Amino acid sequence: MNRRQLIKQAGFAAAAFAMSRDLFARTNSTHISAPSLHNIIYLGSNENPYGPSKSAQQAMMNALLTTNRYQWVESSKLVKAIAQKHAVTDKNVLLGAGSSELLGLTTQLASLNNNTLIAPDPTFRIWTNAVAHMGMKIKWIPLTATKDTDLAAMQAAINSDTGMIYLCNPNNPTGIPIPDQDLRDFIKAVPHHIIILMDEAYTEFEDTTSTVDMTQEFPNLVVAKTFSKIYGLAGARVGYLLGNEKIITQLGNLQPWQNAGASAVSVAAALATIQDQDFVTHCRTENAKSRGIFQKGLADLGLTHTPSVTSFAYFDTANYPGGFAETLEKNNITGVRSFEENSAWKRLSIGTAEEMEQVIRVLKAGG
Ligand SMILES: Cc1ncc(COP(=O)(O)O)c(C=O)c1O
Structure with missing residues (x-):
């Protein structure tokens, strides 16, 4: 199965899942099985990219x-x-x-x-x-x-x-x-x-x-x-x-x-x-760094974001020229989610620094 089919199939399965149970979001729910993730940057469920310790x-x-x-x-x-x-x-x-x-x-x-x-x-x-x-x-x-x-x-x-x-x-x-x-x-x-x-x-x-x-x-x-x-x-x-x-x-x-x-x-x-305080400190430091990279990128693109203190970012894509989620998906990046009806605000989980740099590169190139 190629990448597009994989993303599409995951999207269909998850859409049915989200509609019937409304688990994690109102719309755009995309879950991909963990073993299939090697070629895809998945930023949809606020998972910690550094675990397990x-x-x-x-x-x-x-x-x-x-x-x-x-x-x-x-x-x-x-x-x-x-x-x-x-x-x-x-x-x-x-x-x-x-x-x-x-x-x-x-x-x-x-x-x-x-x-x-x-x-x-x-x-x-x-x-x-x-x-x-x-x-x-x-x-x-x-x-x-x-x-x-x-x-x-x-x-x-x-x-x-x-x-x-x-x-x-x-x-x-x-x-x-x-x-x-x-x-x-x-x-x-x-x-x-x-x-x-x-x-x-x-x-x-x-x-x-x-x-x-x-x-x-x-x-x-x-x-x-x-x-x-x-x-x-x-x-x-x-x-x-x-x-x-x-x-x-x-x-x-x-x-x-x-x-x-x-x-x-x-x-x-x-x-x-x-009991592993070093691991927790590592996750905090890396998450803050990656979130900073992503939020700076959003600001460069003229997109507003909330002052998130978590492992995800929430931002307004109204000023993005073109489809925000589509641009990312074309480049193997998935997980953009909507939580408000008729709104351009989206959530993306924070991955590693390299992943967030890649997200911003793709967004800047693809708008
Ligand atoms: C606010 C909040 N509470 C609870 C959970 C669920 O956590 P758990 O994996 O412990 O069920 C999540 C998962 O995304 C969450 O965002």
Whole structure:
């Protein structure tokens, strides 16, 4: 199969996927199987191009030989390492097969009592798939004109029906963090029977403030984190929730088998990487460098972008002469995504410095 057929086939498969489940974006969803990626620069899912770390690779190979056994001991070690990292106790941590599982689980808990959720639009939508099936509704709150999360409007939307508020900080697809004090004031102001699900998948890329320290005082606050981004383990499927013991217990009771969703191999990889500060620092430094290359290129092309602090960029392609995504696809670069209807704003994940230099070269040549 040649490159064009490959991209096209992946595009068709993913379009059907996106339409039926609306997982990662509203439109233009393109997923390509990992082994087919050698000739293609794929920048669609905010994956970490530097992972898995050497330490994770070694740990996974060692763990392979233990997979005839259950991973109880290793999972407990991972829970302890996570608790230590965030200065909480084991009882404040819940493991899952990726944070997506846990976002869904938290939504399920909220559905037991109330039937309306509030979320910004656009944002990360994977957890919304099950919402309608549980008889719940979502009030989507548009971002402000500067593409910031509109906390005031979200607060104004709360009523007696509200069961959960989802926040993504920094937000996906904009990459913009919510100002620290505004976020803290918001958490304090939300009635305490409403669950606040704080998705912090990207905080580590630039030290965006985490609200984990508020989870003891605010038992309705649950923070979701993942090994898929800064730790470079998207395919291993490991994520976790942090919260007050009571809500973590309630959420754990909804799992068929608490803390056992991630495999022995995945748990070993996560445990190795959470202790590998050199790898994390490397990813942060390289990501910031590559994002800078891409954003400077966008500015050279006269295209506006948000001040993203993450591993993806969000930008306005309205001034690009010609088809933005088409120009890239002609050159084996795929993953441009739209999240807003009737809008020229697009998201692209940040790859390596060489990849982002190539993206800009192609855009400058092909407009
Ligand atoms: C904001 C956000 N939360 C959660 C996830 C899902 O992460 P996981 O791989 O842990 O399910 C993603 C993935 O892109 C994301 O962007």
